Amino acid sequence: MSDAGPPDRRRVLSLRTSRMEALSDGIFAIASTLLVLDLAVPAVQPDVAQRLVDQWPIYLAYLVSFATIGQAWLGHSVITEYLDRADSILLRLNLVLLFFVSVLPFPTHMLAAYFSSENAERIAVTVYGLNLLAINGFTSVLWHYAVGEHLVSQDRSDADLRALTSKLDPSLISYAVVIGIGLVVPKIAVALYLLIALFVIIPFRAVARLVRRGTRS
Amino acid sequence: MSDAGPPDRRRVLSLRTSRMEALSDGIFAIASTLLVLDLAVPAVQPDVAQRLVDQWPIYLAYLVSFATIGQAWLGHSVITEYLDRADSILLRLNLVLLFFVSVLPFPTHMLAAYFSSENAERIAVTVYGLNLLAINGFTSVLWHYAVGEHLVSQDRSDADLRALTSKLDPSLISYAVVIGIGLVVPKIAVALYLLIALFVIIPFRAVARLVRRGTRS
Amino acid sequence: MSDAGPPDRRRVLSLRTSRMEALSDGIFAIASTLLVLDLAVPAVQPDVAQRLVDQWPIYLAYLVSFATIGQAWLGHSVITEYLDRADSILLRLNLVLLFFVSVLPFPTHMLAAYFSSENAERIAVTVYGLNLLAINGFTSVLWHYAVGEHLVSQDRSDADLRALTSKLDPSLISYAVVIGIGLVVPKIAVALYLLIALFVIIPFRAVARLVRRGTRS
Amino acid sequence: MSDAGPPDRRRVLSLRTSRMEALSDGIFAIASTLLVLDLAVPAVQPDVAQRLVDQWPIYLAYLVSFATIGQAWLGHSVITEYLDRADSILLRLNLVLLFFVSVLPFPTHMLAAYFSSENAERIAVTVYGLNLLAINGFTSVLWHYAVGEHLVSQDRSDADLRALTSKLDPSLISYAVVIGIGLVVPKIAVALYLLIALFVIIPFRAVARLVRRGTRS
Numbered sequence: 001m002s003d004a005g006p007p008d009r010r011r012v013l014s015l016r017t018s019r020m021e022a023l024s025d026g027i028f029a030i031a032s033t034l035l036v037l038d039l040a041v042p043a044v045q046p047d048v049a050q051r052l053v054d055q056w057p058i059y060l061a062y063l064v065s066f067a068t069i070g071q072a073w074l075g076h077s078v079i080t081e082y083l084d085r086a087d088s089i090l091l092r093l094n095l096v097l098l099f100f101v102s103v104l105p106f107p108t109h110m111l112a113a114y115f116s117s118e119n120a121e122r123i124a125v126t127v128y129g130l131n132l133l134a135i136n137g138f139t140s141v142l143w144h145y146a147v148g149e150h151l152v153s154q155d156r157s158d159a160d161l162r163a164l165t166s167k168l169d170p171s172l173i174s175y176a177v178v179i180g181i182g183l184v185v186p187k188i189a190v191a192l193y194l195l196i197a198l199f200v201i202i203p204f205r206a207v208a209r210l211v212r213r214g215t216r217s
Numbered sequence: 218m219s220d221a222g223p224p225d226r227r228r229v230l231s232l233r234t235s236r237m238e239a240l241s242d243g244i245f246a247i248a249s250t251l252l253v254l255d256l257a258v259p260a261v262q263p264d265v266a267q268r269l270v271d272q273w274p275i276y277l278a279y280l281v282s283f284a285t286i287g288q289a290w291l292g293h294s295v296i297t298e299y300l301d302r303a304d305s306i307l308l309r310l311n312l313v314l315l316f317f318v319s320v321l322p323f324p325t326h327m328l329a330a331y332f333s334s335e336n337a338e339r340i341a342v343t344v345y346g347l348n349l350l351a352i353n354g355f356t357s358v359l360w361h362y363a364v365g366e367h368l369v370s371q372d373r374s375d376a377d378l379r380a381l382t383s384k385l386d387p388s389l390i391s392y393a394v395v396i397g398i399g400l401v402v403p404k405i406a407v408a409l410y411l412l413i414a415l416f417v418i419i420p421f422r423a424v425a426r427l428v429r430r431g432t433r434s
Numbered sequence: 435m436s437d438a439g440p441p442d443r444r445r446v447l448s449l450r451t452s453r454m455e456a457l458s459d460g461i462f463a464i465a466s467t468l469l470v471l472d473l474a475v476p477a478v479q480p481d482v483a484q485r486l487v488d489q490w491p492i493y494l495a496y497l498v499s500f501a502t503i504g505q506a507w508l509g510h511s512v513i514t515e516y517l518d519r520a521d522s523i524l525l526r527l528n529l530v531l532l533f534f535v536s537v538l539p540f541p542t543h544m545l546a547a548y549f550s551s552e553n554a555e556r557i558a559v560t561v562y563g564l565n566l567l568a569i570n571g572f573t574s575v576l577w578h579y580a581v582g583e584h585l586v587s588q589d590r591s592d593a594d595l596r597a598l599t600s601k602l603d604p605s606l607i608s609y610a611v612v613i614g615i616g617l618v619v620p621k622i623a624v625a626l627y628l629l630i631a632l633f634v635i636i637p638f639r640a641v642a643r644l645v646r647r648g649t650r651s
Numbered sequence: 652m653s654d655a656g657p658p659d660r661r662r663v664l665s666l667r668t669s670r671m672e673a674l675s676d677g678i679f680a681i682a683s684t685l686l687v688l689d690l691a692v693p694a695v696q697p698d699v700a701q702r703l704v705d706q707w708p709i710y711l712a713y714l715v716s717f718a719t720i721g722q723a724w725l726g727h728s729v730i731t732e733y734l735d736r737a738d739s740i741l742l743r744l745n746l747v748l749l750f751f752v753s754v755l756p757f758p759t760h761m762l763a764a765y766f767s768s769e770n771a772e773r774i775a776v777t778v779y780g781l782n783l784l785a786i787n788g789f790t791s792v793l794w795h796y797a798v799g800e801h802l803v804s805q806d807r808s809d810a811d812l813r814a815l816t817s818k819l820d821p822s823l824i825s826y827a828v829v830i831g832i833g834l835v836v837p838k839i840a841v842a843l844y845l846l847i848a849l850f851v852i853i854p855f856r857a858v859a860r861l862v863r864r865g866t867r868s
Contacts, residue, residue: 019672019728021236026460026680029243032319034687036251039323044334052340066319070312074305077236088725095721096853102683102717106690117695123703202313238453243677246460249536253468256540261551269557283536287529294453294525419530455670463677466753470685473757478768486774500753504746508739511670636747 015086020094024076027098032069035062035105038112061112064194065104068132072101075139078164083146084153093145097138100131107131111190118186125182125189132193133175232303237311241293244315249286252279252322255329278329281411282321285349289318292356295381300363301370310362314355317348324348328407335403342399342406349410350392449520454528458510461532466503469496469539472546495546498628499538502566506535509573512598517580518587527579531572534565541565545624552620559616559623566627567609666737671745675727678749683720686713686756689763712763715845716755719783723752726790729815734797735804744796748789751782758782762841769837776833776840783844784826 039058042051076097107128114120146152147161182189256275259268293314324345331337363369364378399406473492476485510531541562548554580586581595616623690709693702727748758779765771797803798812833840 015728015732019676019731022239022673022676023680023724025236025239026243026463026677027684029240029247029460030680030684031687032315033244033247033251034684036248036319036322037254037688039320039326041323041326041330044331044337046336048331048334048337049340062320063316066316067312070309070316073240073312074308077232077308078305080236081232088729091725091728092721092853095718095724098683099714099717099721102687103690103713105687106692109690109692113692114695114699117699119697120695120699123700202309239456242453242456243460243680246457246464246677249532250461250464250468253465253536253539254471256537256543258540258543258547261548261554263553265548265551265554266557279537280533283533284529287526287533290457290529291522291525294449295522297453298449419526456673459670459673460677463674463681466749467678467681467685470682470753470756471688473754473760475757475760475764478765478771480770482765482768482771483774496754497750500750501746504743504750507674507746508742511666511742512739514670515666636743 015088015091017080017083017086020086020091021080024080024094024098025073027102028069028073028076031101031104032066035065035108038062038109057115058112060194061108064111065108067198068135068193069101069104072135072139075136076142079139079143079146082152082156082161082164085151087149087151090142090145090149090151093138093142097135097142100134100138104131104135121186121190122183125186125193126179128193129175129179129182129189133179136175232305232308234297234300234303237303237308238297241297241311241315242290244319245286245290245293248318248321249283252282252325255279255326274332275329277411278325281328282325284415285352285410286318286321289352289356292353293359296356296360296363299369299373299378299381302368304366304368307359307362307366307368310355310359314352314359317351317355321348321352338403338407339400342403342410343396345410346392346396346399346406350396353392449522449525451514451517451520454520454525455514458514458528458532459507461536462503462507462510465535465538466500469499469542472496472543491549492546494628495542498545499542501632502569502627503535503538506569506573509570510576513573513577513580516586516590516595516598519585521583521585524576524579524583524585527572527576531569531576534568534572538565538569555620555624556617559620559627560613562627563609563613563616563623567613570609666739666742668731668734668737671737671742672731675731675745675749676724678753679720679724679727682752682755683717686716686759689713689760708766709763711845712759715762716759718849719786719844720752720755723786723790726787727793730790730794730797733803733807733812733815736802738800738802741793741796741800741802744789744793748786748793751785751789755782755786772837772841773834776837776844777830779844780826780830780833780840784830787826 039062040055042048042055045051107124110124111121111128114124143165147165152161178189178192181192256279257272259265259272262268324341327341328338328345331341360382364382369378395406395409398409473496474489476482476489479485541558544558545555545562548558577599581599586595612623612626615626690713691706693699693706696702758775761775762772762779765775794816798816803812829840829843832843
């Protein structure tokens, strides 16, 4: 791999990863918590319980969004675990990724607000899907750049790197398919995003293991 | 305890705990501070002092919520103090816990808004109790998983681990009792949650010690 | 100094200070940034410039609040710099301090909203002063507890500790005086809080030094 | 360079940079994420897609603001990378810088709201430019102070320091020029700020390198 720029210039720009991690954790934390401000408390009325239940698309959107940001954070954590040093281009690629993370509350809000109208929902589901695609795509770009520029720790074997690459590489085709489905039947795309979210955030294997352990002891 | 999965697979996924701690601290900090946005400033009027005093349920809800998140943070801090490494399942269990932390401002808001209507208050108190139960339950699950998977530091004695287990294990029965009380007399459950919150956040022993020291010197 | 509790029990509870620092930095950061949401943008009108200028009490309140939280953060940073370890009581004293930091946006908001009415302003200035008193008082309590329980680093000389004590100890009398002044002439108390804030946040000596250096070279 | 103050006094005040970094990352993260709350979701209507497209000045303002805060964060990261220790004056200079970062959402909001009226836009563009000038100016002050007080790491060569100085020193004249242009033709200044923002946040060289690598393999 050919490196652009003289070696001494690159040494100057070699940076610790701690601040990149701290800014990222801050933005992931805020983006995943801000949406709680959308959970409106209906005024006191005889049928307040019904009103609370009727708000279910907002709760669902909050859950999907939290799980999605959680999944993006998991991938990002694993990348920084492997990183040895950062350079200024990696920091900027990371800023682009963080931009799409910080903006996710907007399409999530649309998803909740446009649940009742099929036409508006089509728009919301498509914008939401494109945002997910951008988050996953830039996570992958970040990783490829780090590997290509030899920014990952030397003790990692090539097999480790390849294993992570195959995990992080976005299944761009499957995302494109879900975005396409959303253009025709928005509700099915919502259900698919929910399934992906639940699949990611619930550690099924851990639950199964704890249950097994509980029944044995 | 039998470990599932081959050892080499687990080595790849072994992670530092620093990012898990940073994301958690960010979400704990935001969830405990966001509610200040609910403290409305009444318009200037002759009886503005009275209006400010009349808002006391909102102040109370803010205090209870801050104390509750503070207590959850204390338990979480002690767990990460013992943790040596994390694996991807621990990170996901932590995300589930953080979900319930990030959502707490919503039932707290309900608690403040529904204070005057007994029927609505019953709903708010019950949802609030279930949220507390989830936070404490998942903190306990996190700890049991970490101990079961040998993720805690090797220098900790078994006595230390058992001591922490007996402290963190949620008194699920007592929570169920308070939730049950709330269904019948919501105001008493509010008082009990306040007592628990004050008991947790005020370091009585430290105050007593400082007073003793002050009177001696 | 007599220590309550058996020594082995205290060893178990000895904790790193990193998470206490991270939660504190998160809450300080959010409390000082959230108020920007109060800076309302007036609707487009012929006299929009005048409208923006008329909002000056809100800008002033934002500045005072930011400077006050900044000053509290400076004191807190110096304390954690000296800390070697934390115990669970210190963490709880810190949570009480953070409670008063997180709540400061509320009286700051009152300060901005009640600027035009002397009666309402008296209330706002008094609540603001009490909040400042609580922040400074608990910062001092935190430090006295840490020194009393030998939680500070062993390499610090007694002279260092005494120097910091004399700096951090709140001038409770002077605060009481400003709160008293605020009850009689609120505007003067606002001016005094502003003077304190400007004095704290502007590093006069650094500015003077840079000017001197600039004129020499 | 002559150092004011006796050396022993300065030793007492010498501080780690970790808390200064954590507070800064928190404020950068919040300031860059808070604006997502301004992205309003229009009510469901037949022409909801058109309404969403009509909001483009808000999206543009969000993008410019995120990129601007990202650029400021990049400069700040590089400075703290070089820092060895901090003193209390550096912490205060940093607080002044953070003040201007935390306030940026306000002029950004003005930029979005006043896009349709040339007179109001002139005000917004000027305030925005002055805020950018303050952020870049204080970043430069921070660096000059750190170098002047020998707070940077000893292993850095003088050539390294000079290289960073020439990068961080704000092109004050060019900013003054853009602010001046904004007074005459606000729209051109907006376009210039957008160009600067895009130039900073998009890592053109990385994109080009990845494309080259992709076409070769």
